[in-house]
Amino acid sequence: MTSPSARFRCFRGCAGTFPLTQAIYRCPTCDGLLEVAHDMDALRDKSGPEWRALFDARWSASARSGVWSKKEWVAPEIPDDAIVTTGEGMTPLYPARRLASELGFGELLVKQCGTTHTGSFKDLGMTVLVSVVKHAQSVGALAVRAIACASTGDTSAALAAYGAAAGLPVVVLLPRGMVSVAQLVQPLAHGAKVLALETDFDGCMAIVRELAARGLVYLANSMNPLRIEGQKTVALEIAQQLGWEVPDWVVIPSGNLGNSAALYAGFSMAKELGVVSRLPRLCVAQAANANPMYRAFVAKADEVAPVAAKPTLASAIRIGNPVSAPRAMAALRAMNGVVEEATESELADACARADRTGLYACPHTGVALACARKLRERGVITKDERVVVVSTASALKFTELKLGYHERTLPDVDAPLANAPIPVAADVEAVAKLLAG
Numbered sequence: 001m002t003s004p005s006a007r008f009r010c011f012r013g014c015a016g017t018f019p020l021t022q023a024i025y026r027c028p029t030c031d032g033l034l035e036v037a038h039d040m041d042a043l044r045d046k047s048g049p050e051w052r053a054l055f056d057a058r059w060s061a062s063a064r065s066g067v068w069s070k071k072e073w074v075a076p077e078i079p080d081d082a083i084v085t086t087g088e089g090m091t092p093l094y095p096a097r098r099l100a101s102e103l104g105f106g107e108l109l110v111k112q113c114g115t116t117h118t119g120s121f122k123d124l125g126m127t128v129l130v131s132v133v134k135h136a137q138s139v140g141a142l143a144v145r146a147i148a149c150a151s152t153g154d155t156s157a158a159l160a161a162y163g164a165a166a167g168l169p170v171v172v173l174l175p176r177g178m179v180s181v182a183q184l185v186q187p188l189a190h191g192a193k194v195l196a197l198e199t200d201f202d203g204c205m206a207i208v209r210e211l212a213a214r215g216l217v218y219l220a221n222s223m224n225p226l227r228i229e230g231q232k233t234v235a236l237e238i239a240q241q242l243g244w245e246v247p248d249w250v251v252i253p254s255g256n257l258g259n260s261a262a263l264y265a266g267f268s269m270a271k272e273l274g275v276v277s278r279l280p281r282l283c284v285a286q287a288a289n290a291n292p293m294y295r296a297f298v299a300k301a302d303e304v305a306p307v308a309a310k311p312t313l314a315s316a317i318r319i320g321n322p323v324s325a326p327r328a329m330a331a332l333r334a335m336n337g338v339v340e341e342a343t344e345s346e347l348a349d350a351c352a353r354a355d356r357t358g359l360y361a362c363p364h365t366g367v368a369l370a371c372a373r374k375l376r377e378r379g380v381i382t383k384d385e386r387v388v389v390v391s392t393a394s395a396l397k398f399t400e401l402k403l404g405y406h407e408r409t410l411p412d413v414d415a416p417l418a419n420a421p422i423p424v425a426a427d428v429e430a431v432a433k434l435l436a437g
């Protein structure tokens with residue numbers, strides 16, 4: 001019996017593997033993406049039911065982290081004392097009953113990935129990446145001056161928090177003026193070096209890639225497959241929270257496409273190890289203003305061609321040249337997937353409608369909800385199917401947007417569900433009259 005282990009290898013299948021502690025982000029042979037390959041034979045030492053029982057026991061024993069409760073499947077060789085965690089994962093799978101009945105879904109559940117330390121699913125990947133870096137440094141396998149990322153806001157918040165928790169220096173490259181106030185404040189508060197560049201996310205990404213290629217920084221974007229390993233636990237948690245049943249659909253808002261790839265990585269590993277019996281169908285949900293994958297899907301193209309991403313309220317997915325496009329295309333094929341898009345007013349109304357039923361949806365979750373609704377209306381999703389929408393961030397990071405909707409100041413958005421405050425005199429009669437009317 002060998003113990004579980006994992007190595008980097010080429011996503012396209014070139015020969016050679018590399019230790020997870022090595023600073024390597026592209027295949028040295030073909031320059032393509034890397035993935036983490038697990039020793040599946042070692043993991044087969046346990047049967048599907050045994051893995052389920054182990055994961056369930058850890059969950060009910062309230063393990064401190066959802067990600068590390070699946071450690072053997074994520075980064076098996078990281079010693080426990082190198083783990084940098086904030087108790088990420090184990091987020092609620094919320095049954096959105098009122099919204100489901102309004103929109104005609106048989107069953108609609110929202111995986112609340114935003115209810116976590118820094119308020120987005122990015123924590124799931126960052127705990128793995130920062131833990132591996134910390135371990136690699138302590139064994140002398142890696143010497144980095146700083147961990148760095150380009151970000152639309154949430155990646156930098158997560159990296160800054162985990163870097164600070166580990167005592168590692170962090171540099172973040174942000175497109176100037178394109179992230180919310182809350183997202184900008186997070187890395188500042190954690191002491192990261194915050195560089196605001198006069199470009200968009202894709203421009204920041206190109207620069208940080210070059211810095212990493214020159215060995216000046218360690219790259220924390222999801223081109224680095226360590227992020228995917230943590231994020232794939234969302235798929236495992238969804239199945240686990242449904243009693244190890246797989247939903248019929250998972251709808252996920254996507255920009256750089258790492259998270260779509262992570263869902264597939266999680267579900268396919270669970271299927272391979274006998275923990276679930278099938279894969280769900282995937283809907284990659286994009287903002288119409290930043291929709292390169294949608295265009296490729298409509299054109300039945302095999303590759304995603306870059307576009308210039310226009311401004312969108314869903315600022316975290318304003319990405320025109322998605323790094324993980326090849327991974328996401330593979331996920332789409334294997335999961336019998338579709339790609340859908342949502343306009344600015346569709347996504348804003350989807351948020352408002354969800355909020356009226358007690359959810360509090362960030363704009364990206366709004367994109368996913370709007371896309372799910374369209375698929376339901378067209379009958380692609382049927383009434384008897386169980387649908388999980390992945391909510392990627394806390395809407396508390398996007399107060400400006402909510403206020404703009406309810407004050408009807410958002411461009412391209414009519415805001416039929418706007419609910420603005422009503423000015424009224426400080427007088428009982430005046431207030432009573434308003435309540436009566």
Ligand SMILES: *Cc1c(COP(=O)(O)O)cnc(C)c1O
Pocket residue numbers: 120121122154155222253254255256257258259260316317362364392393
């Ligand atoms: C990063 C992010 C996404 C998109 O994830 P990708 O892996 O880039 O596709 C969606 N929503 C939120 C809130 C994010 O922070």
Ligand SMILES: [Zn+2]
Pocket residue numbers: 010011012013014027028029030031032
């Ligand atoms: Zn290769």
